[in-house]
Amino acid sequence: MSSVIERLRAILPDEAVISGPESLQVYECDALSAYRTLPCCVVLPADIDQVRAVLQICHAEDIPVVARGAGTGLSGGALPVADGVVLSLAKLSRILAIDPDLRLARVQPGVRNLSVSEAAAPYGLFYAPDPSSQIACTIGGNVAENSGGVHCLKYGLTVHNIAALKIITVEGELLEIGSEALDAPGFDLLALMTGSEGMLGVVVEVTLKLLPKPVQQQILLAAFDSVEAAGNGVAAIIATGIIPAGLEMMDNACIRAVEAYVHAGYPVAAAAILLCELDGVQEEVESSSKEVADILVSSGATEVRMAKDKAEGERFWAGRKAAFPAVGRIAADYYCMDGTIPRKHIASVLQTIAELSRQYGLGVVNVFHAGDGNLHPLILYDVAVPGELERAEEFGGKILETCVAVGGTITGEHGVGIEKINQMCVQFNAQELTLFHDIKHAFDPPGLLNPGKAVPTLKRCAESGAMHVHAGQLPFPEIERF
């Protein structure tokens, strides 16, 4: 181990190699703090050549490497590997170029998400993916997780908004993937890399697509006396041919938590509210807003408010944006889930979640991207109460399995990481998981990049509680049971 640190110190400045338990603690987890591991050391290279040299050393020494951005990830994707190296890309934090004619921004991976839109604003452009952590999270991490945000219903996820990547392979080779054109020859490796959770290569440069900033925005807030009616409202808007920029739902528990916190003026008696953002040119937004208001009323909204001005619109959004901290005030701890389901199942899945909540004796608050069916149930627990964390995790696992059962997925935008690795066994069969391992092996033959994340071993699936027996058939008959 000391030989790795020595070799790293030889190629990096002193302050760019962190070792010693106290200074390493900062890096022991990401935003999923229930999982913590101390790495052997943390390195902070300042340019591509240094990243490459770090990887070459780790490759030669057979040491695992976990790439890390801002550490805001919610699934433990950047959780260190014990005795491994954490490769922080924080120092690669420059916006290299903005080309307003081509509508592209070339940035280093450590650039904060929000700063791209800030830099593009003078040209009337913006970078669309806007995860809620956008003031802190970095573009490299966004690529690794295929991050979304509240506007991806209309503008897409990270995979839709990047044009090219430079990556360093585990062997230290630089690969250029994608191009400034609209496609590139060969396989779509850009898509394969996006959301690959740092398992296939280390992203060292990203070319982002910039979009014209909408001229006008309008926010509507609609209250419903049932979650089902709110779900119908969502379907009715889409059936009319309108794709809102954002379409968010909160249940009663969330409305009350938020209102107590930010006083956004939300209707606290409502079973659910919808926030609908429309954007475009002025005339379009005006006509669509009226149309959506009518649709919401005929879907059973008990009240529809249209923001009278920018300030009121911001107030409507303020509640949504404060939802997580608001929940943080009413519970000692909460556990955020990320399943995505076909929209038509929203009401029934929320019903199941409510039943599970009673069964596990833990409260739950629902706030989610209704437009694309991406749920974020927040399970309330207290880590100080013995057994509650374990119950919360089991409850969360059941929610994800429910999502898969109705045709959805265990993760819409937070990634699998270490958190949902057991549920991967529910969503994919042994052949599919094997193919994922083979893909990783194609990029990373020694298996050193972020090992143990995102794709479970078949052994783990066989052993984990996530194994289910459907119709008497074991899902992994070829695996030995213990």
Add this chain to the structure above:
Amino acid sequence: MSVNISNLYQELGERVIAASNSGQPLIIKGGGSKQFYGRNVIGEVINIRSCSGIISYEPTELVITAYAGTPIREIENTLSERGQTLPFEPPGFGDDATLGGTVACGLSGPRRPYAGGVRDYVLGIKCLTGKGGILTFGGQVMKNVAGYDVSRLMTGALGTLGVILEVSIKVLPQPEYEIALTRETDFNTALSQMNAWAGKSLSLSAACYDDGQLNIRLSGKKTAVASARKILAMEESDTGLDYWRQLREHQHAFFKDNKTLWRLSVPSTTGNLDLAGEWLIDWGGAQRWLKTDEPVDKIRRVTEQSGGHATIFRGGDHDGEVFQPLKPALMKLHLRLKQVFDPDRILNRGRMYQDF
């Protein structure tokens, strides 16, 4: 149709396994409308045309799932009945184009720069790999980051990674209103305007430069299109929206001869390329059709210097490399991925590159 599907899948799986045992290459065929695309291949035809039919379609979910052999025309008609569409405007190049072929070829029409390409709408795929396994990736929901994005990896892979059996694809509402506009101008002005307009909220859904004319299509809410029209101050085109349908399907006069047709995919602001021939500039400058007798090496070199890549689309030599050759490090990765999906190299062997 769906009652026999498991039998069909079993037959296809058995054929693939037999082929992989014997080393017999297979040519995957749907409607056969894009057999011209890619390198010439030899082998036995494995036809997926009989795997046809829409599996599920719920307009309010914005998703359609269908068997790969389903004609694109059937899908578009079904969507149209509910006021929806495939926003990437896939060219069919004939009535027989199928969903599977569309996804495997990864070709998109005039709306590509403004709405995204095939790969941006693919949500999930069921496929048969060269090992004979039937695997499912992605799903029917808009957001899904569980596992590597194999569905998009398969998109545009020309069947070299697997036989696509089923596809779930995101759909969008049809534009409420569309209009085709035109103006006579020179190339440089057209190019800078197409790029400048793409950076503004102008409801642009297509832009090309063809025979001295800058042609534009606007699509969207009627109010938005009206507002953009005022700003652009262009004439309404005589050929109307038909022009764009013809361009999408290569029925336009430009495509109706036997000259070698190249497709150059370049950054949209790329200036005049030093290649003699006839040009049609689509995708707001990003896709350039070129009929030329210039040497292959020169075309590839000039295109690559601009940051793009060149494909021999129709005519010319389809026994040599049709697509821009990959850098060695990227080719190595392609070979390793081919090894993962199709170790015996039986599926569309050589269709994309000679090496696999």
